[in-house]
Amino acid sequence: MMSKRILILLLLACGCMTSRPQTNGLRASVEVNEHPRTDSWRVTIKYSRPADGLVFDVTREPFRAAAWHIVKPANARWIDIDHHDAISFAEPTDTVVLEFKSDLRPREKDYHVNVGFSDGSRLLYTGHLRSRPIFGIGTYDPRENVVHDWHFVTDTTRRIRLLDIAGTGLLRWPTPTAHWYGDTFVYFGPIRPMSTRNLQLIADPALPPWLVPRLLDIAPRLFDDFARQTGTTLEFQPLAFVSWSGGNSPGFSFAGSTLTGVMQIAIAGSGWLQRTPESDAMWLRNTGHEIFHLWGGQVLTPADDAEWLSEASAEYFALVGLRDANVISEAMLHKAVVEAANECIARIGDASILQSGEEKKFRNFYTCGLVTQFLADRAIAGSSSHRRSIGTLYETMFDDVRTRTRRYSTADFENALGRLSTDTEANREIAQLVEQGVAPAPDAFFEAALQRAGVEVSRVPLDEATVNEATLVFARASQDPALPMFLRLESRQ
Numbered sequence: 001m002m003s004k005r006i007l008i009l010l011l012l013a014c015g016c017m018t019s020r021p022q023t024n025g026l027r028a029s030v031e032v033n034e035h036p037r038t039d040s041w042r043v044t045i046k047y048s049r050p051a052d053g054l055v056f057d058v059t060r061e062p063f064r065a066a067a068w069h070i071v072k073p074a075n076a077r078w079i080d081i082d083h084h085d086a087i088s089f090a091e092p093t094d095t096v097v098l099e100f101k102s103d104l105r106p107r108e109k110d111y112h113v114n115v116g117f118s119d120g121s122r123l124l125y126t127g128h129l130r131s132r133p134i135f136g137i138g139t140y141d142p143r144e145n146v147v148h149d150w151h152f153v154t155d156t157t158r159r160i161r162l163l164d165i166a167g168t169g170l171l172r173w174p175t176p177t178a179h180w181y182g183d184t185f186v187y188f189g190p191i192r193p194m195s196t197r198n199l200q201l202i203a204d205p206a207l208p209p210w211l212v213p214r215l216l217d218i219a220p221r222l223f224d225d226f227a228r229q230t231g232t233t234l235e236f237q238p239l240a241f242v243s244w245s246g247g248n249s250p251g252f253s254f255a256g257s258t259l260t261g262v263m264q265i266a267i268a269g270s271g272w273l274q275r276t277p278e279s280d281a282m283w284l285r286n287t288g289h290e291i292f293h294l295w296g297g298q299v300l301t302p303a304d305d306a307e308w309l310s311e312a313s314a315e316y317f318a319l320v321g322l323r324d325a326n327v328i329s330e331a332m333l334h335k336a337v338v339e340a341a342n343e344c345i346a347r348i349g350d351a352s353i354l355q356s357g358e359e360k361k362f363r364n365f366y367t368c369g370l371v372t373q374f375l376a377d378r379a380i381a382g383s384s385s386h387r388r389s390i391g392t393l394y395e396t397m398f399d400d401v402r403t404r405t406r407r408y409s410t411a412d413f414e415n416a417l418g419r420l421s422t423d424t425e426a427n428r429e430i431a432q433l434v435e436q437g438v439a440p441a442p443d444a445f446f447e448a449a450l451q452r453a454g455v456e457v458s459r460v461p462l463d464e465a466t467v468n469e470a471t472l473v474f475a476r477a478s479q480d481p482a483l484p485m486f487l488r489l490e491s492r493q
């Protein structure tokens with residue numbers, strides 16, 4: 001039987017903090033009608049002038065043609081333009097009407113279309129409804145701004161909430177004074193938000209009862225720690241959604257994403273029902289990861305070549321934050337780093353971290369990536385008296401890019417590392433893992449790198465190694481007879 005004991009989906013933080021864009025005259029007025037009884041949506045898009053078709057331009061993979069019904073105009077059809085869902089009209093028109101059922105599936109490296117709560121509440125991601133009109137053939141220009149005005153409608157007594165505005169039955173966005181203009185999740189349903197100093201929380205009423213108090217206990221400490229570490233305080237009180245789709249499936253399912261001012265977490269699986277050391281650690285690490293994305297993915301956003309860095313830093317800062325909050329010990333942090341190194345050994349093959357992105361082997365961003373952040377932290381600590389180490393690197397990097405593009409690249413990371421770490425051997429090892437890869441002996445590479453960073457490890461067969469379940473399952477399922485050796489963390493107590 002294929003093991004699905006641990007299924008973790010950590011989604012990328014994308015989107016960015018934007019001010020309201022300049023209009024060049026192209027506008028889209030979008031009315032979104034939720035039909036709770038049929039769990040479906042009717043979307044009416046009206047452009048400021050008639051067009052020959054439309055393109056949905058913020059999407060990773062086309063998905064709409066099979067599931068979304070074109071109600072209007074007649075004889076319109078789905079087409080593909082540069083790997084984007086698009087609609088071609090039979091004759092010019094300014095109005096399009098679409099219908100679709102709630103789509104609750106997680107989407108790899110992309111936002112959900114909808115998120116389901118157990119009480120029937122729904123989230124809708126506006127980015128999947130953002131479109132641009134096209135005029136004639138060959139006039140599609142993704143740089144052209146299309147200003148969207150949104151009008152959300154549902155049953156007259158049902159609440160709608162979006163960032164810091166709310167309405168009953170209907171809601172318009174943006175408002176004349178709206179501060180935010182990025183894509184976001186819109187909430188439809190009756191749940192009243194809880195508020196703490198750092199965040200507003202809309203939590204599924206059927207969540208296992210230990211999860212929310214645990215989050216509210218630890219999250220403020222992580223917010224404070226990340227602000228101190230990176231020298232960057234968030235300018236907003238984020239809105240967090242935590243939804244639950246039941247404990248019928250085995251193990252742990254966790255899907256998270258962040259947007260400007262928003263953190264979205266969807267969980268399921270029987271593993272979450274009881275608080276155990278395993279479920280507790282997984283809950284806090286994964287939510288810590290998403291919280292860090294409010295810095296590394298939202299205050300500033302990663303360049304195309306730095307998605308790995310966004311994930312790697314979120315993985316590592318979650319551990320550092322939990323250690324600083326005395327939730328985990330330094331030894332447990334080391335264990336997590338060795339487990340990540342072993343998962344990287346099992347999966348990376350001939351690739352580097354950057355090549356992993358090209359090959360869609362995104363898991364390596366989290367595991368191999370986590371090790372780069374640990375090595376950087378140790379290299380900086382060994383080079384100076386900086387108390388914050390890795391935090392100083394991010395403060396430096398954020399300061400650098402804030403004045404330029406608000407996007408940080410792999411080169412920005414390596415330049416900041418080069419300035420803060422005089423450990424040229426560690427810097428070279430990190431660059432090798434990121435750019436060239438560590439074949440043919442990843443086990444020897446990580447053993448040497450971790451030893452130099454002060455973590456005592458030895459090379460052993462898989463059965464004796466410090467591995468998590470995901471690595472065990474993956475390594476045993478791989479048919480490779482020349483399985484590498486793995487690492488065991490040696491306890492010095």
Ligand SMILES: [Zn+2]
Binds near residue numbers: 012290
């Ligand atoms: Zn992430």
